[in-house]
Amino acid sequence: MKEKIKSFFSEYYLEIIFLLIAIILVIINKNKTYIGFKYALNTYKNLFFVIVGVALLSVLISELINENIIRKYIGKESGIKGVLIGAIFGTVMVGPAYVYYPFLKELMNKGAKINVIATTIGAWAIKLQWLPFAITILGAKFIITLNIFIFIFAIISGFLVEYFVENIKR
Amino acid sequence: MLQSFLSKESIGNFLLKFQGFKGIIFGELTGVVMMGPVASGYPIGKYLLENGASISLISAFLLSWVLIGIVSITIEFRELGVKFAISRNVITLIFIILVSILMGILI
Numbered sequence: 001m002k003e004k005i006k007s008f009f010s011e012y013y014l015e016i017i018f019l020l021i022a023i024i025l026v027i028i029n030k031n032k033t034y035i036g037f038k039y040a041l042n043t044y045k046n047l048f049f050v051i052v053g054v055a056l057l058s059v060l061i062s063e064l065i066n067e068n069i070i071r072k073y074i075g076k077e078s079g080i081k082g083v084l085i086g087a088i089f090g091t092v093m094v095g096p097a098y099v100y101y102p103f104l105k106e107l108m109n110k111g112a113k114i115n116v117i118a119t120t121i122g123a124w125a126i127k128l129q130w131l132p133f134a135i136t137i138l139g140a141k142f143i144i145t146l147n148i149f150i151f152i153f154a155i156i157s158g159f160l161v162e163y164f165v166e167n168i169k170r
Numbered sequence: 171m172l173q174s175f176l177s178k179e180s181i182g183n184f185l186l187k188f189q190g191f192k193g194i195i196f197g198e199l200t201g202v203v204m205m206g207p208v209a210s211g212y213p214i215g216k217y218l219l220e221n222g223a224s225i226s227l228i229s230a231f232l233l234s235w236v237l238i239g240i241v242s243i244t245i246e247f248r249e250l251g252v253k254f255a256i257s258r259n260v261i262t263l264i265f266i267i268l269v270s271i272l273m274g275i276l277i
Contacts, residue, residue: 025180035179098242101249108250117250118258125236130209137212138219138228142277146229149269150236157261164257 090123122154201234226274
């Protein structure tokens with residue numbers, strides 16, 4: 001709950017920043033801003049249902065997946081199976097990853113592998129709920145290739161980060 | 171969120187100044203600075219594509235948007251440790267450059 005409020009406020013701050021940028025842009029170049037605004041409005045009109053679907057999906061996923069289940073699976077698994085679970089978990093999760101960092105830290109303290117945690121953070125970059133939106137804008141080929149690379153990287157980075165954390169003495 | 175689209179052209183025009191390897195680096199750095207849901211990044215990507223930016227630049231921009239963020243780095247340092255944060259982010263930076271070049275070849 002606390003995390004939810006926190007994330008809400010951080011998002012609210014962004015709106016203010018963007019609003020300020022918008023006002024500055026209006027002062028600097030009225031015409032361009034107007035074109036941008038129209039474009040944005042049009043995009044929203046076209047993608048309204050996609051966005052509503054995204055919101056429903058987000059709520060569904062965050063309600064269905066319980067923290068205790070997550071803890072049980074990544075905390076006690078090890079080896080490639082744990083890594084895969086981490087990768088899939090990161091892929092499915094929605095919202096900004098940093099909100100969950102304290103939770104990931106807790107997992108690490110309870111014996112989860114560094115490997116799994118790094119993989120999860122890497123795979124978090126795959127925004128499953130935004131994929132339909134992304135594909136309508138940038139095309140399926142580009143977005144799918146990009147996300148396959150992120151998934152592969154997430155797994156590789158898990159091993160690399162673990163290696164560096166365990167072998168570099170400071 | 172509506173307002174986030176407004177800066178699309180300024181970011182796009184800034185990134186359009188760079189090409190080749192320099193484009194990848196600047197795309198990556200801009201992506202790091204960008205905040206908020208990546209959904210507002212896709213229209214910027216489209217704008218870049220329409221104006222002749224390379225696939226590599228757009229890949230670097232979108233990848234670093236989702237993989238590295240200023241907010242997440244600060245929290246990563248505090249919560250997950252210095253060694254973890256440094257190694258993960260350095261590895262990610264290198265990966266983004268490699269994949270961006272690969273994307274340019276593939277697509």
